[in-house]
Amino acid sequence: xxxxxxxxxxxxxxxxxxxxxxxxxxxxxxxxxxxxxxxxxxxxxxxxxxxxxxxxxxxxxxxxxxxxxxxxxxxxxxxxxxxxxxxxxxxxxxxxxxxxxxxxxxxxxxxxxxxxxxxxxxxxxxxxxxxxxxxxxxxxxxxxxxxxxxxxxxxxxxxxxxxxxxxxxxxxxxxxxxxxxxxxxxxxxxxxxxxxxxxxxxxxxxxxxxxxxxxxxxxxxxxxxxxxxxxxxxxxxxxxxxxxxxxxxxxxxxxxxxxxxxxxxxxxxxxxxxxxxxxxxxxxxx
Numbered sequence: 001x002x003x004x005x006x007x008x009x010x011x012x013x014x015x016x017x018x019x020x021x022x023x024x025x026x027x028x029x030x031x032x033x034x035x036x037x038x039x040x041x042x043x044x045x046x047x048x049x050x051x052x053x054x055x056x057x058x059x060x061x062x063x064x065x066x067x068x069x070x071x072x073x074x075x076x077x078x079x080x081x082x083x084x085x086x087x088x089x090x091x092x093x094x095x096x097x098x099x100x101x102x103x104x105x106x107x108x109x110x111x112x113x114x115x116x117x118x119x120x121x122x123x124x125x126x127x128x129x130x131x132x133x134x135x136x137x138x139x140x141x142x143x144x145x146x147x148x149x150x151x152x153x154x155x156x157x158x159x160x161x162x163x164x165x166x167x168x169x170x171x172x173x174x175x176x177x178x179x180x181x182x183x184x185x186x187x188x189x190x191x192x193x194x195x196x197x198x199x200x201x202x203x204x205x206x207x208x209x210x211x212x213x214x215x216x217x218x219x220x221x222x223x224x225x226x227x228x229x230x231x232x233x234x235x236x237x238x239x240x241x242x243x244x245x246x247x248x249x250x251x252x253x254x255x256x257x258x259x260x261x262x263x264x265x266x267x268x269x270x271x272x273x274x275x276x277x278x279x280x281x282x283x284x285x286x
Contacts, residue, residue, distance in 0.1 A: 006047050009123050010056040014063055015043040040064060041103065054078070054086035057105070059124055061090035065100045065108070069093065070118050070125040072109060077136035079126050082146060082154070091139075093127070114166055130155050130163035137179050138172030147179050148266050191231045191265040192219055195275075198268060202276045206283065214256045216249045225283040228258045232265065259285075 002021040006013055018028050028045065031037040037045045041064030046056060058079060062071050070076075073091035077083045093109040094100050102108055117131045127135065133150040136142040151157060157180070164176055192209070199207060199220070211221035213228060220229035230250070250260050259282050267275055 010053060010059050011047045011050045012040070012056050012059045012063060013045050013047065015045070018045070058086065058090050061103075061106045062092050062124055064103070065092050065094050065106075066098065068095050068098075068125075069100075070113060070127055072127050072132070072135055073107075073139050074136045074141055076126040076132040077142065077146065079121060079124065080129055080132055082129075082132065082136065082150060083142075087141065109171060111167075111170060117163060117166060128163065130159040131167060134160050134164045134176040134180065135167075135170070135172060138175040144179055144266055144269050148264075191263075191268060194265070194268040195220060195229065195231050195263065198272050198275060199279070202280075204276070204279060204283075213253050213258060216253060218253065222283050226258045227279070227282045228253050228260045229279065230260060230262045231268075232262060 002013070002018065002023065005017065005021060015025065015028060019025070028037070032039055032045065036048060038048045040046050040060040044060055044064045046052060046060060058071055058075050061075075062069050070093050071079055071090070072093040074083065074087040075090045075092070078086040088105070089107050090105060091107045091109060093111060093113060096110050096112050098110065100108060113127065117128050118125055119128050120126075126132065129150070133147060133155065137144065137146045147160070150160075160180055164173070164180060167173070196209065206224060207220050207222050207229075209220055211218050211223065213221065218228045219231045221227075222229075230246070250262075254260050261278060261282055263275055
């Protein structure tokens, strides 16, 4: 029973869990003294016959802070499969009134999480996907890319806003609000403004905004160079009808002799230098 439990929980076990499996405190201490178990924190152990993985590290960090602790931020994002790499610093949220001490490798956040914002995944308490997205996106290493991916594959904007509003005042809340506002109905307009600022900062001239070509309005047009730029907001805004219309429009403009470049809000925020180089290459080639 204990072996199966340890296997399913990345080699991590607490004292109370070991006792539920029939081990006494003396038996646990004997395993620690013999080197078979490693003590990660008070009452939390790692069965040292396997690699100490990222999953074990995060599980031990959360369990070392009590039954009401939960993985949050980028740690929760990795646990839920939203990010590829686990963070070096494990963010753990504990109740506002608690006496847990800070430990190396763990960043403690103290606040009371609503039951609606916590789930159990693989035996570990973590924030729900919507709250995880809005919190992790505001952390260094998260950003708009995380929001974009979540909106495309996992959740919708209303759920993100609901989680954000239930948790106002938390660390990173203003940054999360700005990301959600950019992803809201004005995402495309905000992306257009970002493109204009980028062109001006790069001292690229010869363009006009909202110009018509063969009956269609183009976001940014280099008429002399015959280059049309289309700006998309977050990918989730494109439904099937919008997708079909955009392709018909793009083909018509291309058949009129224009090169069409498409950039997303994410391109402009995360890869501005690459966007400028592509624009410069296109207008210089004409």
